Amino acid sequence: MAAKDKYISTSDLARILGVTRQAIQKQLKDASNVEIKRVGTGFLYDIETLPDDIKERIKKVQKEATDQVINLSQKPSKDLEFEKELWKAADKLRGNIDPGEYKYIVLGLIFLKYVSDSFYQRKDELEKSISDPSGALFIRDESSRKYYVEQKDPYRAKGIFYIPEKARWDYLQKHTMHHDIGKYLDEALEAIEEENPSLRGILPKVYSRTPVESYSLGELINLFSKIKFDHHFDEEKDILGRVYEYFLGQFASVEGKRGGEFYTPRSIVKLLVEILAPYEGARVFDPACGSGGMFVQSGEFLKIHKKDSTKISFYGQELNINTWRLCKMNLALRGIEGRIEQGNSYYDNKFSDLRFDFVLSNPPFNADWDPKRLQDSDPRLKYGIPPATNANFMWIQHFVYHLAPNGMAGFVMANGALAVGRKEGEIRKKIIEDDLVDVIIACPPKLFYNVTLPVSLWFLTKNKKNGRFRDRTGQALFIDAREIFEPISRKQVIFTEEQIQKIANTVRAWRGEEGFGKYEDIPGFCKSATLEEIRKNGYVLTPGRYVGIKPEEDDGIPFEEKMKKLASELEEYFKLGRELEEKIKENLKKIEF
Secondary structure: OOOOOOEEOHHHHHHHHOOOHHHHHHHHOOOOOOOEEEEOOEEEEEHHHOOHHHHHHHHHHHHHHHHHHHHHHOOOOOOHHHHHHHHHHHHHOOOOOOHHHHHHHHHHHHHHHHHHHHHHHHHHHHHHHHHOOOOOOOOOOHHHHHHHOOOOHHHHOOOOOOOOHHHOHHHHHOOOOOOOHHHHHHHHHHHHHHHOHHHOOOOOOOHHHOOOOHHHHHHHHHHHOOOOOOOOHHHHHHHHHHHHHHHHHHHHHHHHHHHHHOOOOHHHHHHHHHHHOOOOOOEEEEOOOOOOHHHHHHHHHHHHOOOOOOOOEEEEEEOOHHHHHHHHHHHHHOOOOEEEEEOOOOOOOOOOOOOEEEEEEOOOOOOOOOHHHOOOOOOOOOOOOOOOOOOHHHHHHHHHHOEEEEEEEEEEEEOHHHHOOHHHHHHHHHHHHOOOEEEEEEOOOOOEOOEOOOEEEEEEEOOOOOOOOOOOOOEEEEEEOOOOOEEOOOOOEEOOHHHHHHHHHHHHHHOOOOOOOOOOOEOOOEEEEEHHHHHHOOOOOOOHHHHOOOOOOOOOOOHHHHHHHHHHHHHHHHHHHHHHHHHHHHHHHHOOO
């Protein structure tokens, strides 16, 4: 193992081999030749000096993980198990590389596989059409046919990226065993950017200088080669899109709090989109767009409702340049076009002259910012200037500013914004008095990876009597969904599809949409409140203030009978307490105390 990065931690070794850290430490305790490097209060092992049996086990585990994916890829259907196993195999190959760095390596390869496969699909179509003597595009001469399928225009005409030969997946596969495979990958990405100006500056050309082993890079290429559907290209591309999103989620989980900067959990995004219900011809904006999940889900919503997902326009802005690249790749994977700009939404608003039908966003919570960098006349600050210590109401006003006259916004926000006082409380009061607040949903904790911060979903509407739904002037809906969730691990919960529809259907019924029944307040869950009620509650928007407490279910046991049973149990506890007290006194006497 000629390592580019020669040290590995106990936890990384344990993760790769599927054992505990204690087991690793026990096995290496008596290994005399293992060299150790001190790092702070911990230490790292020199990979080259590890016992041969451990180095062999690492290779064996990585090979077994890859073989498992090969077996799964041969199944006729590719369910979530396929994505899970693909992730497990890729994670085994990570070695000791930081997941924040590794994600660009892995996601870049998935993108490369996608654009290659799209190219092959179009090439296959062209070869068939120009080889058919009865077809309008028939070309008799074979050398002319070969020349034609290598021209760029037939690909670009269909919105397909032209892929030069040295960047095609088959070519790269032939070099997986090469010690300099990283150089081949970087050259492939450079060639793609050169031929496709819309991708310039987006692709992660980091492979020749990555600490990932050449062997592992080759295995990753082999791994993603297993996503094959025997020329069912549309199915394959859909799987690649799903794999990309699944990997984004897994990297977010591994990175913990940092992961929230580029990925919003799918169930939150889906609930936001289900309630906003974007339509054909709409313009959707996300000024903190991360890896583009809001756009992908909006397109999916149209497909599910048998609408044309290409007839929707996406606009986004992202501060982090690497996350901006992830977003551009994610959209390209889905065949989604959008204007995605890189920059700081506070101080460099790339869309200052545009208004949108929908604003969908998960902005950074409770972030510091510098109001002095904005002019007092900045039109976004209509309701006031938020404090420098918290930009929550800067974001909220940014969303409101960008809404078209009939526009709607749906976004994630830290719970503090619901009830905070002083300057921010005054801004919230003005927003409420302008009758912009439509729906507020309190969410359970642990929806975000490794972050317990409770959040709420806000829905603002510029015009509550625009005709799309019933006139809701002077009203707002509060939903307490804190107890509605499905745990998927000790650290995280999600909304299930059934739970998403329960919440969304409650909103639909309240808005008077056909087919969802008559809306009714449900104590402990939902309440339609008037503007006057919100005033009486000091302009606090915490749903718990309005929905009340869920009534206890009657178990059919009379109150007197319950009290008799409880009194009997209490007397038993008192008796046990007295007996315990006597035993303690006796024991104290024995030791003469």
